[in-house]
Amino acid sequence: MENYDVIVVGAGPGGSIAARESAKKGLKTIFFERGRKPGEKNSSGCGLGPRMWRDFDFMTELTPEDCPSLRPGAAARNYLVNNDGEVSGYLMTKPTDSVTYEPARSWITMNCYRSEFDPWLAKYATDAGAVLKTSTLVTGLLKENGKVSGVIDEKGNKYSGLVIGADGAISMVARESGLRQRWEQEQVTIVPQYDFECPPSKIDDVMGDEALAVWWSATFPAAYQVFFNDGFHIGLGNWMTWWEKNPMHYLNQVVALKYFQRQIRILEAKPREFQVHLLPWQGQPHDTHADNVILIGDAGGFPCPLEAEGIYPAMVTARAAIETAVEAISAADVSKEFLNLYDAKWRATSVGEEFKTGPELASIWKALPFSPLKTMSWFVPMLMEIIGGIFDWSEPHAVRVRQIARRVKQYLPNAIPFIMREVIPLLTAILGEENMNLLTDPEKLIAAMPELEEAIARSFVENDMEEK
Ligand SMILES: Cc1cc2nc3c(=O)[nH]c(=O)nc-3n(C[C@H](O)[C@H](O)[C@H](O)COP(=O)(O)OP(=O)(O)OC[C@H]3O[C@@H](n4cnc5c(N)ncnc54)[C@H](O)[C@@H]3O)c2cc1C
Structure with missing residues (x-):
């Protein structure tokens, strides 16, 4: 032992x-x-x-020498695929003015392969003195009097x-400690993805500073594309409760899109791996914890809702788990009751803040991009009608606006219940019940925002002066 x-x-x-801390x-x-x-x-x-760069100071030391696949995801493109499986439009987005810190102002994600990143990160733990057994x-799990006391490895070594x-x-660890035998079907997703390789110069030329894409569709669950220095991933997933056909059927639908095939050709991309x-x-x-056991990361079910x-x-x-462990060990009390401290600690972090609106976020997400047939089948054409319809020379613009309004009206029997069921609860969770009436009552909104009142008054004065 x-x-x-x-x-x-x-x-x-x-x-x-955890090992480093x-x-x-x-x-x-x-x-x-x-x-x-x-x-x-x-x-x-x-x-x-x-947030990794904001909250973990050593992240600034990550360089392309450590991770040759590293590529900043400055811009994200959202492709909208209609009911006929055609790309009917796209929106490109970048970090916006309200973002408060660097590097979040410069990029959305920094993309790299885990086979490079994970060893780089582990070295910080071994440098700090942790022993790594690969x-x-x-x-x-070892147990004494029914309580976990340590672990046993495949060679029978005990710790x-x-x-x-x-x-x-x-x-x-979750299973053997009795915390969870297996995930419920609505708690876990299955995600197949292809990895393609392509020349870095092609990615730079064709994608520019775009390094992320989401393919929103009425015929498959939202698919993501992530560009690395020398390749990209295309994958999609959904909760276990959703699939009518083999997940590969849907992923292959994305790859078969004319638009996607064109991208493969231009990028000279070749399939490299399937996962x-x-x-x-x-x-x-x-x-999240039992006597002498704490679950972190995916084991504890912590991905963003x-x-x-x-x-x-x-x-x-x-980090929250180790702060808890330090206190538990020094108090010589590793009971489940003492380790309740862990829940208080992670809830006080940025991750805890995310989960405050977790049920509402998860619900709207399940109902929108991951319910393609039910929701995206009207959402994509409605969105494209609004965005694309205005910039159209087929009729005078006032006529077009009336045509668009008539068309959008057809989608309202789907859209309004969706807004009531998903959007309002989410907004209420984010803004608080007391602020909700501001959204529907312009007079109350103006009263709550003196700066709005001033701006409206000022704009009328300025208009009068211009006319004179
Ligand atoms: C397709 C896909 C794409 C994703 N994309 C992103 C993304 O872009 N950004 C993002 O932030 N997250 C992403 N995620 C989520 C992210 O990968 C996970 O949330 C994250 O890896 C969780 O980290 P972890 O340390 O908890 O677990 P893991 O990364 O799963 O690490 C667990 C480690 O434990 C080892 N292990 C397991 N069992 C044992 C055992 N019994 N003995 C010894 N070793 C063991 C495994 O080999 C592994 O190295 C993605 C997930 C998937 C599936």
Whole structure:
């Protein structure tokens, strides 16, 4: 038996940060990875969110020398695919003026392959003094008097200590500790994706500073495309409860789009790899800890309830878990009751703030891009009617506006119930019940905003002066 203060199962982003923070606090720490190196088994590509740079100072040290695939995702394109499977328009977006910090003002995500990023991150943990055991599958939890006391690996080696479950979506630690046997079907998504390689110069020439795309469609669940320095991913997913056909049927539909095929040709892209992953995606994490056990990252179900960003939540929950572990170990109390502190700690972070509106965010997302036949089938044509209809020379513009209004009216029996069911609860959760009447009552809105009143008065005075 080897004795440690903290045992971390998994060396993904969550595991490496847990191991680093733990070693930095002077705790004797070991972390395990079943792959020959961190990231080997976690081949899903990733967009790293800017909050990682804001909240983890060492992120500024990440360079293309460490991660040759690194590419900033400055702009995101949203393709809208209609009921006939044609791209009927797109919107390109960049970080907006309301964004408050760098580098979030410069890019939306920094994209790189996990096979490069995870080993880079793990080195911060080993540099801090944590022991990393690669090529080692942790197969079970040790128990004393029915309570978890440590772990056992595939070779039968035993380790005692407080256990951090950082072992991803299919978490052995969650199962063996009795926290969760398996995900409910509506808590977990399945995500197939293709990885294509293409010459970096082609990506630069063709995509410019675009490095992300979402394909919104009436015929398949929202698909994402992420560009790296020398290739891209195209993938899609949905909750287990949704699929009528094999997920590959829908992914192949995206790849078969004329528009997509054209992109493949222009980029000289060639398929390189195919991957399928499970991704927990839920409105509210629960059952995050037991006696002597804390779950972090995917193991605890922490990906963002809206966009399933999971790397930053894994890192943040890792930090909260170690802060909790430090207090528990020094109090010599690793009971579930003491570890309730973990929930208080992660809820006080940016991740906790996200989950305050988690159920509403998850619900609207399920109902919109992930209910393609039910919702996107009217949403895409309605949106394109509004955006595309105005810029049309087929009739005088006033006639066009009347034509568009008549057409949009046809979509209202779908749109209004959707707004009542999904949009209003979300807005209420974000703005607070007390502010909701401001949205529907212009007089109350003006009264609540003196600057609005002043601006309206000023604009009338300025108009009068111009006319004179
Ligand atoms: C297709 C796809 C695309 C995604 N894109 C993004 C994105 O763009 N941005 C983003 O932020 N998030 C993204 N996510 C989510 C993100 O990948 C996860 O949320 C994140 O990896 C969670 O980190 P983690 O450390 O909790 O777990 P993981 O990254 O899953 O790491 C778990 C580690 O534990 C190891 N392990 C598991 N079991 C054992 C065991 N018994 N013994 C030893 N080792 C073990 C695994 O090999 C692995 O290295 C995506 C997910 C998918 C599926």
